[in-house]
Amino acid sequence: MKEYIKEAKAYKCLNCGKTGFGRAGRKFCSQECKNAWHNALVRDSRLYRSRILTALGRNYSVLSEAIARGELSIDIISMENRGFRPCYITGYIPGRYRGDRYRCFDISYCRSASRVYNIRKEEGD
Ligand SMILES: [Zn+2]
Numbered sequence: 001m002k003e004y005i006k007e008a009k010a011y012k013c014l015n016c017g018k019t020g021f022g023r024a025g026r027k028f029c030s031q032e033c034k035n036a037w038h039n040a041l042v043r044d045s046r047l048y049r050s051r052i053l054t055a056l057g058r059n060y061s062v063l064s065e066a067i068a069r070g071e072l073s074i075d076i077i078s079m080e081n082r083g084f085r086p087c088y089i090t091g092y093i094p095g096r097y098r099g100d101r102y103r104c105f106d107i108s109y110c111r112s113a114s115r116v117y118n119i120r121k122e123e124g125d
Pocket of ligand 1 (some may be wrong): 013014015016018027028029030033
């Protein structure tokens, strides 16, 4: 018992912030706090992935509509007004001779500072 007390270190619960003493490396005051913290972590991660998938889905819709309308070059501001978020892509193909291509699932496009252009649906992959 004495050894335990000697080795006990001050800790602050990662979940509730309560301070106490325990074995070196202790992070939580209770099993409940440990569970709550891990559950929040999983929930945050799920929300984060869900937000990205939603943004990619919206990008896909905007690009699909552009193809359907026959718009091959669109001002980036107009794209963003339609809900397009250029920072979300599913792939990137560096261009050897022409511009780099970006992927949104099976749609690819080129991008300059001001325009999204050469939008096309990739066949067979
Ligand atoms: Zn706690």
